[in-house]
Structures are given as C-alpha cells and as structure tokens.
Amino acid sequence: MASQDKTVHYELNRWRGTDKPTRSDFVRDNEILDTVIWDHANSSSKHLTSAEKARVSQPYYVQVLQGNGEAQRSIDFDFEPKLVIYFSANQPPVSTSNDTVEINFCIAAAMYGGTAQCSLGTTRFTVNDTTVGDIRYALNSSGRQYVLIAFK
Helix, strand or coil, rough: CCCCCCCCCCEEECCCCCCCCCCCCCCHHHHHHHHHHHHCCCCCCCCCCHHHHHHCCCCEEEEECCCCCEEEEEEEECCCCCEEEEEEEECCEEEEEEEEEECEEEEEEEECCECCCCEEEECCEEECEEECCCCEECCCCCHHHHHHHHCC
C-alpha cells in the first residue's frame, strides 16, 4: 500500500515501518522521477543546447589561408559567424606606396554584412581583391598569407 507520508516536492512515497509497499507504488515513484529528470535534462532554460555548448567551448574559429590572386574569394563555415576579422599576416593593416593606399584587412559582422570588399552572409564570408581609384584592397594577393578569425 502506498504510504500516507509523501515527500514535499514530488510526493514520492515515504514509507513507515508499518506500511506494506506494493510494486505499483515503486512504478509510480519511478515514473515521477523519470519525468522530473527528463524535463530537467531537456530544459533549454536550464541547460545549453549542443550548438550553445559548442559556441561556449570553442567561441572562435581560426584559419590561415594562402592568397591565390583571384579577384574574389569565399570561405564557407559550418556555423553562423557573428563577426569575422580577416587580415594579411605579414603586412600592416594600411600602407601607402606611390600615391596608392593599400588596405590589408577587413571586418564583417552578422546582420551588417560588411563592405564592398568583404561581406558576411549567413555562413559565407567573401573578400574582393580589387583596386578602386587610388585604394588597393589586397585581400587575396597571390603569395601572401591571410589570417581569418570567425567568432561564433
């Protein structure tokens, strides 16, 4: 027989010496525990999702790329970056030579896209190696190394 005395929070049986537990009492208690544990373990308000855990344990992604000289280059991710920083590994961010300004870095943020020379879609980052007037965007120059940092 189920006990008259129950636990405060989940009303599990708290038998006394004179009680005679039955199998159905244990089954009922186990069903309550199973439901409570399952609900807790699968609560996104109490636990991180697997995507959130990945973002916390690995908050950024780094890649070193060799420039290939193409006018446009795209990098695809298996996640949605919030911010991408891209720069030439061995060049200053901005330099001048022969009245030409050379820009060797760019930054793009989710929901803001970027500039005409670098842009961020949902999972694709694109750079353009181009010259506009007296500004040279050296973002995929052949023989240069580039570092890409993508924040999750």
